[in-house]
Amino acid sequence: MSLFNVSRLLGKTVLITGASSGIGAATALLFAKAGSNVILVARRADALKSVADACVAAHKESGVTQGGKFATIQADVADKEQVASILDKIPSDLRAVDVLVNNAGQVFVKGIEHIGDIADIDVEGMFATNVLGLIRLTQIFVKEFKARNSGHVINLGSVAGREAYAGGGIYCATKFAVSAFNGSLLKELVNTPIRVTEIQPGMVETEFSIVRFRGDTDRAKTVYDGMQPLVASDIAEEILWVASRPPHVNIAEMLIFPVNQAGAGVVYRAPK
Numbered sequence: 001m002s003l004f005n006v007s008r009l010l011g012k013t014v015l016i017t018g019a020s021s022g023i024g025a026a027t028a029l030l031f032a033k034a035g036s037n038v039i040l041v042a043r044r045a046d047a048l049k050s051v052a053d054a055c056v057a058a059h060k061e062s063g064v065t066q067g068g069k070f071a072t073i074q075a076d077v078a079d080k081e082q083v084a085s086i087l088d089k090i091p092s093d094l095r096a097v098d099v100l101v102n103n104a105g106q107v108f109v110k111g112i113e114h115i116g117d118i119a120d121i122d123v124e125g126m127f128a129t130n131v132l133g134l135i136r137l138t139q140i141f142v143k144e145f146k147a148r149n150s151g152h153v154i155n156l157g158s159v160a161g162r163e164a165y166a167g168g169g170i171y172c173a174t175k176f177a178v179s180a181f182n183g184s185l186l187k188e189l190v191n192t193p194i195r196v197t198e199i200q201p202g203m204v205e206t207e208f209s210i211v212r213f214r215g216d217t218d219r220a221k222t223v224y225d226g227m228q229p230l231v232a233s234d235i236a237e238e239i240l241w242v243a244s245r246p247p248h249v250n251i252a253e254m255l256i257f258p259v260n261q262a263g264a265g266v267v268y269r270a271p272k
């Protein structure tokens with residue numbers, strides 16, 4: 001953090017979806033430390049409050065005087081009406097959002113679910129959150145950004161949006177959709193100062209795998225057997241770096257692996 005200049009983030013307002021855990025929570029904390037204001041969005045109100053409290057403490061500890069305003073919005077990005085009302089729920093002093101981080105996302109597999117056996121409710125849930133929620137929020141904020149002629153959309157894609165793998169039929173399809181949407185947006189905004197970024201993490205140890213295996217923490221742990229995964233703050237640091245580049249620089253795409261990963265399913269694991 002100290003090696004790159006985050007002073008451009010002082011007093012900026014950042015809205016992060018999926019800010020109640022993992023990458024979103026870690027990103028909120030780093031923006032708080034960098035002197036930004038943060039609006040945290042997710043479904044779990046208690047978890048959001050804990051992250052917001054940690055942001056207040058991190059901002060205080062940083063000694064930075066700018067920023068330090070935090071708001072939480074309990075919302076399900078898969079719900080059309082709840083997304084439509086997000087703008088109205090932002091406190092008036094934080095209405096001018098500078099950076100939108102579309103991070104909320106989920107994956108479900110009950111076992112080795114291959115195409116043909118995937119529950120329709122899971123297909124709908126993943127698309128509604130990972131794709132439709134992201135698209136609807138982006139539509140709202142791009143309109144705002146265009147009106148103000150500034151802004152930055154940062155979308156959380158994945159290596160799963162570059163390479164499909166067996167067992168990832170729906171999740172990969174959602175992340176390919178995010179990547180395509182990101183690419184169109186990037187091109188549509190080429191004649192503006194508005195920036196568009198897709199962050200594509202490889203394996204990051206968060207609640208993600210626990211959600212994926214529906215609360216089976218032992219199974220979630222096996223995903224990282226014999227290798228060191230990334231942690232949420234590794235990705236948060238890259239998001240901060242991307243957001244703090246000079247205004248004429250746009251990091252369009254960033255693929256981030258742990259050192260022993262080289263692709264979807266290409267992982268070196270130390271023998272036991």
Ligand SMILES: NC(=O)c1ccc[n+]([C@@H]2O[C@H](COP(=O)([O-])OP(=O)(O)OC[C@H]3O[C@@H](n4cnc5c(N)ncnc54)[C@H](OP(=O)(O)O)[C@@H]3O)[C@@H](O)[C@H]2O)c1
Nearest residue numbers: 018020021022023042043044076077105158204206207208
């Ligand atoms: N972990 C990885 O290996 C990895 C790799 C590549 C990409 N990613 C991407 O990184 C992003 C963050 O994942 P993570 O690893 O940090 O997972 P995580 O710890 O499970 O966090 C996911 C966040 O999204 C929120 N969320 C999920 N569904 C939501 C909904 N319908 N409405 C609002 N919020 C919702 C969750 O909060 P609530 O439950 O409180 O709503 C939580 O805050 C995702 O887009 C994921 O696809 C992760």
